[in-house]
Amino acid sequence: MTARGRVLPTVILLLGAAYCLVPVAWVFVAASKTRGELFSTFTFAPGSGLLSNLSDLFSYGDGQYALWAANSLLYAGVGAVLSTAVSAAAGFALAKYRFPGREAIFYTILAGTLIPGITLAIPQYLLLSEVGLAGTVWSVLLPSVVSPFGIYLCRVYATGAVPRETIEAARIDGAGEWRIFRSIAVPLLVPGMVTVFLLQFVGIWNNFLLPYVMLSDQDAYPLTVGLYTLLSKGSGAPALYSLAITGAAVAIVPLVAFVLFLQRFWKLDLLTGGLKG
Template identity: 55%
Template sequence: MAPAPPRTRPGLPPQRPGRRSVALLPTAALVLGAVYCIVPALWILIAATKSPAQLFATATYLPSLDGGLVRNVRELSAYHGGIFWRWMGNSFLYACVGGVLASAISAATGYALAKYEFAGRRALFNVILAGVLLPQIVLAIPQYLLLSHVGLTDSYAGVILPQLFNPYGIYLCRIYAAAAVDDALLEAGRIDGAGESRLFWSVGLRLMAPGLITVFLLQFIAIWNNFLLPFVMVADDTKFPLTVGLYSLLRHGAAEASLYSLVITGTLLSVLPVIALFLSLQRYWNIDLVTGAVR
């Protein structure tokens, strides 16, 4: 007996083989993009397991199983009295303080732009949108000159202050507040006698919490990975973040090849906090928008 022809839905033409190949193109592009992102991270993970002698003498993607990673971490911790962990602490300070304060400023600004009518609101929002399009590298030198006039260069505040105003975070908070904070809830709070500040803290922030977590995570990663601003602002190596500290270690490695393994190991360790933060905050992104109001 001849095989039965494939069934198709009524009114739909049979699928042609050419359409299947076209449909596979996005999947292939995603696979290539994933490989492009994973291969460098895999190389760092494997290279961190090798000693300086093995780094250039063994196959690129052949890991070492003789405890090279533990040895590299031990040597990195002992380098210049453990200055790497000082850099790690500085990065946490810059990213946590800057991320929390920038998220709070973005939340207040975005909430005001979304829920209040005042003169110049549209013009102010357009200026903030223009700030999103402005590359941060353009602002590094003007920010340095401005802070040098008030004596804040080569200090922790000189790195944190320029990163408190985040145009993209304000834009996200404005969009999120307009969608998540219902005007009826605010009117009900006003009828009950709540002031505007009480409404913001008790209603607005609760409903904006998932969006604020996203803003905090983006700002944390941006500050954690920022290189140019601390490179320009800070001259004392005890105040370096990881990005500038590893760069200085890499420059010394040009004359001492054994430091390359320490740079690679430090790069691997610098990625782990970002991964841990991303995984720990991911579960908060799917919280219902009205959870705060129900509570």
């Protein structure tokens, strides 16, 4: 590849990175500004009100922000764990077992990746209302347990990462199907499972529409809906804009730390595993 051929992709990547990161950088800078600095100028120079903004944020509503953060951690953490377990089991079964309707089930799940979540929120609310779960923690957790993309990813990865010969050898040695999955498949599926867990955690953490539709109790709100209420009240109390911006900046920190922590579990063979076999 010529030097010119290498420059163009680099420029495109830099533009894409700037498009994604500049708004994030502005949020962090704006979180450090006092209300006077925030509304009087628009610069990327850090302000002098970070500590006071953080103090006001965590004291708002007798610790309302901390409660919203705990709710987000509950929804994202438990939902991602359950979704990863379901995705790994379903993906392994679809990859390594032969049963009637397997391909139809797989392509139905694959079609589910094309359905926007916004089209499912109202039907899910109506269904959960029928069983009395709307407005509860379960109304946010249950819809996030089944991830079509997570199942698809685990199925593709299991196809190449879990050798069929190893499974047959375990069966000859007398291992049951549950033990094969627990002791052989799961360790080999760890890179794919970590990816599914991270995608689900970030997706649930950032999800706004589902909890907005499902929940009516402010004490059950996650950060996304909680910060939205601050912005809504900000029209009558401009001071809440600063709290919402500071809250948005703080909400980003756990996601960044989470990605940096989980990257150690990734392997370069995540994609190559899906290309084998």
